[in-house]
Amino acid sequence: MSLLEIILIFVLQFEAGIYGEPTFYKIAGHDVILPCATASSSDTTCSSVSWLYSRDLSETFSEVANGKVLQTSPQAARRDLDKRCSLVIYNITAEDAGLYTCRHGTHSDHDSFVHLSVLTISPSPPDADPKRDGNITLECSLLRYSDLPPCEQNSIRWMDETGTVLLGEGVGYKLLGQKNCVSFLSVKRQSGHNRRYTCQFVKENNVEIEADYTPVFTDPSPDQPYIIIGAVVGMVVVLVIIAAVFIKYRKRVKEAKVTEDVQKPIQQPDELESNLTYVTVSHNQQASLEKKVEVEEVTYSAIRLQ
Known part of the structure; x- marks a missing residue:
């Protein structure tokens, strides 16, 4: 028997094995329990059970080793084992779809395969x-x-x-x-x-x-026009109030200025006198060339009108 025939027989047996195994169909977001057909009923701790995952033939990942979920797996938080060594997957996503292999011990002679398809x-x-x-x-x-x-x-x-x-x-x-x-x-x-x-x-x-x-269509709220109108009216009212307050403030400022001008302090007499200049004028009148007339002094003063 040639090497090519041996490889072909192996591939056919492999395909017949995995394609003939059960497939679980689930919707994204649901949970699933994948059974392990090779697990021993006496091994309640699942210490000799491992779970492998592969999306295709090119690569395989370890999900569970010796009955423990590997924390290095990106999906570790959504993986668990039950008492029958079945693999429990919570909140299924599209990335969970693929082929799962349950292995008892270290040899692959008695591997069991389970497919998970996600819609x-x-x-x-x-x-x-x-x-x-x-x-x-x-x-x-x-x-x-x-x-x-x-x-x-x-x-x-x-x-x-x-x-x-x-x-x-x-x-x-x-x-x-x-x-x-x-x-x-x-x-x-x-x-x-x-x-x-x-x-x-x-x-x-x-x-x-x-x-x-269900393609959801959200109708605009029937109260939306009234809400818009109410908001506009409210804004107008606020502007009117602000304008009224401003006008009233300016009016008060003007009244205060007029009152200040009216109530300016009046100068006292002493202050007035200090600002006045007194002038003494001497008037000489000569009756004749030979007779002297006494000098008459005239004093002028300022009169303040009340």
Whole structure:
């Protein structure tokens, strides 16, 4: 037997082993318990059990070693073991999808495999304004072990709230098709018409898992115009009050200035006299050339009028 034949037989046996193992279908955000078929019922501490995780054949990560969750794992906070050595995963995310291997002891002879597939629905664009009408695209994805065969065409289907399977194009929707394990549906979001859409993964005519999505339209608040009007009126009232206070303040300033001018201090007599200059005028009158006339002194004074 050639080396190529040995490798081919090994690959076929490996694929038959992992593809024939159970698959758990879950929705993102839920919890799951993955059983370990090779765990011993007498080993209640799970001290000889390890769990391995791989998204594809290229790389494998250790999640649990000797019955203990490895804290080096990025997902350690959402991992746990129960009394049966089953792996418990809380709050499932898309990154949890893949192949899980339970190993008892240090050898891989009795490994058991479990697949975890995660169904997600997300709108595109994800930040679409919920207050505006318009078309959005819903993306339904089945995330799983990437080395599995592709999903069959039409294995992911859409339904409306009445249970009607959506095909082609209809009122408010348009089926954009399926690519591998991802299906796209364009829907129209309208105010007052929050329809519900369901994505299902169907395998051999059996619905393995389904998830609902409702494009939410948020109507503007009916009280919003009144709130705006109230705010404008309130602002006008505040401005009027400020203007009235300012006018009243200026009026008071003017009145105070007039009062100050009227009540200026009146000069006292002593102060007035100190500001006056007295002049003495001598008047000589000569009756004749030979006779002297006495000098008459005249004194002028200032009279203050009350």
